[in-house]
Amino acid sequence: MFKQNQSAGRRTAVVNDPKFRALVAQGLLVGIVLFCAYSGLKNATSNLAEQRIASGFGFLGQTAGFGIAQTLIPWNEAMTYARAYFVGLLNTLTVSLFAIFFATILGFCVGILRLSPNWTLSRLAKWYVEIVRNLPLLFQILFWYLAVLATMPAPRSAISFLDFVFISQRGIAFPRPEFQEGSWLWAAAMVGGLLLGFALRRWSRIEALGAKRTKLSSLALAIVIFGTFLLLAKFYGSPIAFSIPQKERFNLTGGLTIIPEFAAFVVALTIYGSAFIGEIVRAGIQAVPKGQTEAGRSLGIGKRHLLRFIIVPQALRIIIPLLTSQYLNILKNSSLGVSIGYPELVSVGGTILNQTGQAIEVVAMWMATYLTISLLTSVFMNWYNARIALVER
Amino acid sequence: METYVQSHPIPVAQPPKHASPLGRWLRHEILASPIQAVGTLLGLSLALTLIWALVDFTIVNAVWTGSNRAACAMVDQQLGACWPFIKDKLGQLMYGFYPADARWRVNLVYAVGLVLLIPLLHPRARYKLHLSIAFFGLFPLFAYVLLYGGPVFRPWLRAGATLVCFLALTCLAVHLKLINEQPFARQVRAFGLVVASIVALVVGLAIAPVFEVADRLNFALLLLCLVALAENRSPRGEDRVWAERGFCLAWAGFVLGLSCGFDIVAQPALQIIPTSQWGGLFVTLVVATTGIVASVPIGIVLALARRSSAPIIRTLAIGFIEIVRGVPLITILFFSTYMLPLFLDQPPDGLVRVLIGVSLFAGAYMAEIIRGGLQAIPKGQYEAAASLGLGYSQTMGLIVLPQAIRLVIPGVVNSFIGLFKDTTLVSVVSIFDLLGGMRAAFTDPAWSGPSILYTGFAFTGMIYFGFCYLMSSYSRLMEEHLRVDHRT
Numbered sequence: 045m046f047k048q049n050q051s052a053g054r055r056t057a058v059v060n061d062p063k064f065r066a067l068v069a070q071g072l073l074v075g076i077v078l079f080c081a082y083s084g085l086k087n088a089t090s091n092l093a094e095q096r097i098a099s100g101f102g103f104l105g106q107t108a109g110f111g112i113a114q115t116l117i118p119w120n121e122a123m124t125y126a127r128a129y130f131v132g133l134l135n136t137l138t139v140s141l142f143a144i145f146f147a148t149i150l151g152f153c154v155g156i157l158r159l160s161p162n163w164t165l166s167r168l169a170k171w172y173v174e175i176v177r178n179l180p181l182l183f184q185i186l187f188w189y190l191a192v193l194a195t196m197p198a199p200r201s202a203i204s205f206l207d208f209v210f211i212s213q214r215g216i217a218f219p220r221p222e223f224q225e226g227s228w229l230w231a232a233a234m235v236g237g238l239l240l241g242f243a244l245r246r247w248s249r250i251e252a253l254g255a256k257r258t259k260l261s262s263l264a265l266a267i268v269i270f271g272t273f274l275l276l277a278k279f280y281g282s283p284i285a286f287s288i289p290q291k292e293r294f295n296l297t298g299g300l301t302i303i304p305e306f307a308a309f310v311v312a313l314t315i316y317g318s319a320f321i322g323e324i325v326r327a328g329i330q331a332v333p334k335g336q337t338e339a340g341r342s343l344g345i346g347k348r349h350l351l352r353f354i355i356v357p358q359a360l361r362i363i364i365p366l367l368t369s370q371y372l373n374i375l376k377n378s379s380l381g382v383s384i385g386y387p388e389l390v391s392v393g394g395t396i397l398n399q400t401g402q403a404i405e406v407v408a409m410w411m412a413t414y415l416t417i418s419l420l421t422s423v424f425m426n427w428y429n430a431r432i433a434l435v436e437r
Numbered sequence: 438m439e440t441y442v443q444s445h446p447i448p449v450a451q452p453p454k455h456a457s458p459l460g461r462w463l464r465h466e467i468l469a470s471p472i473q474a475v476g477t478l479l480g481l482s483l484a485l486t487l488i489w490a491l492v493d494f495t496i497v498n499a500v501w502t503g504s505n506r507a508a509c510a511m512v513d514q515q516l517g518a519c520w521p522f523i524k525d526k527l528g529q530l531m532y533g534f535y536p537a538d539a540r541w542r543v544n545l546v547y548a549v550g551l552v553l554l555i556p557l558l559h560p561r562a563r564y565k566l567h568l569s570i571a572f573f574g575l576f577p578l579f580a581y582v583l584l585y586g587g588p589v590f591r592p593w594l595r596a597g598a599t600l601v602c603f604l605a606l607t608c609l610a611v612h613l614k615l616i617n618e619q620p621f622a623r624q625v626r627a628f629g630l631v632v633a634s635i636v637a638l639v640v641g642l643a644i645a646p647v648f649e650v651a652d653r654l655n656f657a658l659l660l661l662c663l664v665a666l667a668e669n670r671s672p673r674g675e676d677r678v679w680a681e682r683g684f685c686l687a688w689a690g691f692v693l694g695l696s697c698g699f700d701i702v703a704q705p706a707l708q709i710i711p712t713s714q715w716g717g718l719f720v721t722l723v724v725a726t727t728g729i730v731a732s733v734p735i736g737i738v739l740a741l742a743r744r745s746s747a748p749i750i751r752t753l754a755i756g757f758i759e760i761v762r763g764v765p766l767i768t769i770l771f772f773s774t775y776m777l778p779l780f781l782d783q784p785p786d787g788l789v790r791v792l793i794g795v796s797l798f799a800g801a802y803m804a805e806i807i808r809g810g811l812q813a814i815p816k817g818q819y820e821a822a823a824s825l826g827l828g829y830s831q832t833m834g835l836i837v838l839p840q841a842i843r844l845v846i847p848g849v850v851n852s853f854i855g856l857f858k859d860t861t862l863v864s865v866v867s868i869f870d871l872l873g874g875m876r877a878a879f880t881d882p883a884w885s886g887p888s889i890l891y892t893g894f895a896f897t898g899m900i901y902f903g904f905c906y907l908m909s910s911y912s913r914l915m916e917e918h919l920r921v922d923h924r925t
Binding site: 062065066067069070073074077084085087088091092160161162163164165167168174175177178179180181182183186187190191194195376377379380382383390394397403404406407410411414415418419 | 462473476477479480481483484745746747748749750753760763764765766767768771772775776778779780781782829854857858859860861862864865872876879887890891894897898901902905906909
């Protein structure tokens with residue numbers, strides 16, 4: 045009886061009930077999506093059959109038959125598409141990591157310069173950011189690749205720095221370290237020294253929180269590590285020999301040569317990323333309330349410690365999430381390597397797409413790969429962010 | 438016992454010496470300490486070197502006349518600009534392979550676009566609603582007809598034009614009704630409008646079987662317009678209502694004229710210029726404008742869907758947004774260029790595929806920006822709207838979205854800048870935009886050498902920088918303007 049009354053007392057018609065409307069809207073949407081999926085699949089089957097394109101991931105096991113300019117793992121043309129794709133993935137990660145590393149350093153410098161009380165330097169940093177951010181990334185990549193690196197001298201008249209590093213049209217040649225016999229001992233010593241040094245440092249921090257003790261332990265860390273090295277060098281000789289590039293008539297021999305695509309790409313990604321990171325750093329530091337600085341100073345904390353213990357930790361809380369999305373942007377921007385023929389994921393995948401015509405599979409693989417990397421990066425950075433986040437009551 | 442109470446007034450401190458603004462600035466920001474002075478010197482010398490190099494390159498060492506690379510051979514060593522190269526390739530860089538005798542069409546579209554856009558951008562301009570309808574509704578049709586060519590008044594185009602007019606009319610009628618009328622009367626009228634519309638559509642489709650499908654649709658829409666006009670009676674004979682009615686009448690007349698006039702007037706046919714011949718800055722602007730115009734409605738719909746309480750709608754929106762934002766634009770472009778045609782009956786034109794990809798990509802980013810604005814609107818606003826008896830579309834359209842979009846305008850403009858820069862990526866899927874055109878110009882054997890390369894980059898760089906800098910300056914201006922609004 046009561047129930048009936050309630051329904052009779054309903055003020056709105058069924059048509060106007062938000063729940064009913066939501067249901068109808070969702071039903072319609074599902075219908076549209078299903079219809080699109082159905083007609084898409086139907087078209088795709090007939091189109092693929094018409095163009096005689098295979099479907100499925102069977103092509104991954106076939107022989108690729110194309111060369112790749114830069115490979116981190118052994119590669120030859122007789123290997124499979126799957127391995128080619130993996131080579132591309134490794135190249136994407138390499139170029140992204142290099143760019144992220146350098147862009148972070150340069151970006152922090154730019155951000156700090158922008159906040160410098162010095163008018164000239166802050167203006168300079170500001171215009172650096174303005175110019176770099178207002179030019180398309182692809183433009184900058186092409187500029188470094190087509191204009192700057194391509195107009196470098198031929199190998200025989202390569203520009204050299206102290207006869208160790210050579211820059212020419214063919215790329216940048218560095219001395220290549222070659223590990224000699226017994227280098228594992230060195231590696232072991234290095235790890236041991238580091239561990240010992242850190243243990244010492246931690247111990248001294250626990251012992252006394254005085255700033256002097258901490259400094260001493262940093263010194264101890266350095267002494268322990270270098271001491272171990274010196275001792276080892278005395279008994280075993282140098283562990284690493286360097287193969288230094290030599291100028292020859294047509295090419296540079298020896299050493300480690302970075303292909304121009306990679307060099308131009310890293311430079312462009314670094315500069316582009318640094319402008320954005322610079323702005324993030326500036327915004328992060330400026331977002332720390334001025335009262336924090338004043339409170340610190342009124343407690344008598346020196347300028348250096350003020351920065352290290354008051355401002356930077358608080359600024360980092362703002363900077364880290366923004367930095368994460370910037371790192372992801374650099375990763376996604378690394379797909380532009382395809383425009384200059386740097387063999388990264390999209391470039392290699394594009395070649396596979398052209399050879400097999402299996403656009404659906406290749407595009408799906410790209411998307412899955414990028415989404416996975418994005419997700420993993422986000423998880424890692426969120427974990428890091430949670431570690432440094434402010435623990436409130 | 439000692440006391441620490443001040444016994445006599447502290448003398449007034451002298452004002453600091455060198456209090457002139459210039460002196461203060463010099464002492465505090467330029468030469469505060471020896472390290473600062475060194476920094477200043479370094480910075481100044483670096484800045485001067487760069488500026489001097491730029492002046493050297495663009496003016497002092499530059500070559501201004503000539504017809505091939507021989508004229509510029511001498512500047513290859515000392516790095517000067519080779520402006521004859523730009524002069525020679527200017528047409529290609531601006532219009533691609535668009536025929537020279539048809540370029541007036543592009544210029545006319547630019548001119549009309551500017552005339553509509555400039556008052557729209559002005560913060561205090563009037564008639565923004567009408568201008569928006571003109572710019573977002575009619576201008577794309579106009580631009581399409583003029584740029585692509587073909588018979589001007591194709592049937593489906595007429596239907597499209599009528600549809601746009603009808604939508605504009607309905608928007609206006611609904612808008613005015615909401616302000617003028619009581620909720621109950623409005624509901625009755627809205628219901629009547631829906632029924633009448635359906636009847637009109639059915640009748641229109643039924644009684645006009647002799648025409649093509651598009652023409653039938655057109656006819657039905659025309660009937661709809663008339664029904665809307667007839668329905669738009671008001672019991673109150675106020676001036677406003679008459680003005681409203683007059684406006685509707687004008688619209689209906691316009692639609693009628695458009696619809697009938699097309700059939701009567703001899704159809705002039707413009708030469709069709711396939712999109713494969715489009716190129717240069719022109720294509721950059723087409724892609725950027727389409728992306729910008731399309732991203733806002735897509736973004737609003739996706740943002741609303743993502744905040745919807747209906748689980749299926751929300752999940753689909755989240756999935757779409759996160760997937761698109763998680764992958765690079767290039768993969769989206771590859772998707773729309775190579776994968777999308779497989780799913781369709783007829784593969785669309787190459788440029789259209791790219792436009793679809795760019796719009797979806799920009800829409801997903803726009804959705805997140807608008808969502809930020811939606812989240813910033815206090816819950817009280819929704820509750821106030823609900824307590825006034827407003828439904829979902831009214832709450833969103835009249836209360837929430839206007840505030841939310843106003844909040845995110847700087848972010849929106851920033852995303853436009855990003856989109857403008859991202860248009861360069863279309864050259865990867867073989868659309869020749871400005872950057873692609875420049876790359877193509879470099880392959881001309883009549884022009885080669887380091888100075889050519891640097892000149893090309895300097896020229897295109899100035900164009901890209903100019904556009905982006907204008908947009909970011911505008912964004913800052915709007916930010917300032919909106920902040921003032923909020924304070925008062």
